[in-house]
Amino acid sequence: MTNDAGTSSAAILDVEQLVVTYGTRTAVDGVTFQVKRGEIFGLLGPNGAGKTSTLSAIEGLLKPHAGTVRVDDIDIQHDPIEAKTHLGVQLQASSFQSELTIEEIARLYAGLYGLRITKNGIADRIRDVGLGDELGKRYKSLSGGQQQRLSLLIAVIHQPALLLLDEPTSGLDPQSRRQLWTRIENLRTGGGSILLTTHSMEEAQAVCDRVAIIDHGKLITVDTPAGLIATHRDDPRVVNVARGEVTLEDVFIGLTGSEIRG
Numbered sequence: 001m002t003n004d005a006g007t008s009s010a011a012i013l014d015v016e017q018l019v020v021t022y023g024t025r026t027a028v029d030g031v032t033f034q035v036k037r038g039e040i041f042g043l044l045g046p047n048g049a050g051k052t053s054t055l056s057a058i059e060g061l062l063k064p065h066a067g068t069v070r071v072d073d074i075d076i077q078h079d080p081i082e083a084k085t086h087l088g089v090q091l092q093a094s095s096f097q098s099e100l101t102i103e104e105i106a107r108l109y110a111g112l113y114g115l116r117i118t119k120n121g122i123a124d125r126i127r128d129v130g131l132g133d134e135l136g137k138r139y140k141s142l143s144g145g146q147q148q149r150l151s152l153l154i155a156v157i158h159q160p161a162l163l164l165l166d167e168p169t170s171g172l173d174p175q176s177r178r179q180l181w182t183r184i185e186n187l188r189t190g191g192g193s194i195l196l197t198t199h200s201m202e203e204a205q206a207v208c209d210r211v212a213i214i215d216h217g218k219l220i221t222v223d224t225p226a227g228l229i230a231t232h233r234d235d236p237r238v239v240n241v242a243r244g245e246v247t248l249e250d251v252f253i254g255l256t257g258s259e260i261r262g
C-alpha cells in the first residue's frame with residue numbers, strides 16, 4: 001500500500017493515542033506505538049494490562065473511545081473492510097464448525113476471501129502446517145495443538161501483511177510451541193509482520209525484534225529486548241528481582257511490580 005506521496009510507510013501498523021473504555025473503566029489509556037514492516041513485535045503486560053483490548057481495537061472488533069489505528073496506511077475506522085484484508089487474525093475454536101473436516105474448513109475460508117486455490121494447493125498448505133495426515137479429520141476430533149495449527153493456517157490463508165496473535169503459545173506443549181515460533185519466524189522471512197501478545201518473557205526475548213510493555217492501560221516502554229535489558233539492568237527495581245544475569249523477565253517484573261493482578 002502506498003501513501004499520498006506514492007511511497008510505502010515504514011510502519012505496517014500505526015497506533016496513535018488509543019483509548020479503549022468499557023463503561024467507566026479505561027482499559028487502554030492513550031497507547032501509541034508502531035510495528036515496522038517485517039518485524040515480530042511483542043505486546044507484553046500483566047493480566048488485565050490492556051493487551052487484548054488493544055488487539056481488539058486494531059482488529060476493528062471494538063470502537064476505540066479515542067485515537068487512531070492505521071493498518072498498512074489504512075484507517076481501520078474509516079475503511080474497515082479494506083483494512084481487514086491486510087490483517088490476519090487467529091480465530092477462537094468456537095468459530096469453526098465442528099462437523100467440517102480440515103480440508104472443508106480451509107476451502108471454506110479460501111472461498112470467503114475470494115481466493116482461487118486448487119484442491120492440491122489447499123492440501124499443500126495443510127501439509128505445510130503439519131496436518132497432511134489429518135485432511136479428512138473433523139474439527140471436533142482434532143487435538144488442541146492441531147486446532148491451533150489450523151487456526152494459524154486460516155489466519156494467513158490470504159497472505160495478510162500483518163498477523164495478530166493473542167497468546168498464540170498458551171496451552172501448547174514445548175514441541176508445538178517451538179514449531180509455532182518457527183512458523184512465525186518463517187512468516188516474517190516471507191515478508192510478513194507479526195504483532196503478538198505473550199506471557200512468556202523467555203519466548204519474547206528469543207523471538208521478538210521489539211517489545212512494548214504495557215501496564216494499567218499505559219505503555220511503559222518500547223525497545224528491542226536487548227535494548228530494554230541494557231537500559232534497565234541497573235534500575236534498583238530490576239536488580240532487586242534478578243537472580244543472575246538480567247533477563248527480559250527481570251525487567252518486566254521490575255517495571256510492572258511483583259504483585260499478582262486480577
Ligand SMILES: Nc1ncnc2c1ncn2[C@@H]1O[C@H](COP(=O)(O)OP(=O)(O)OP(=O)(O)O)[C@@H](O)[C@H]1O
Nearest residue numbers: 022025026027045046047048049050051052053054
Ligand atoms: N468486555 C469487557 N467489559 C468490561 N471490562 C473489560 C472487558 N474486557 C476487558 N475488560 C477489562 O479491561 C482491562 C483490560 O483487559 P484486557 O483483557 O485487555 O487485558 P489483558 O492485558 O489482555 O489481560 P490478560 O493477560 O489477563 O488476558 C481489565 O481490567 C479487564 O477486566
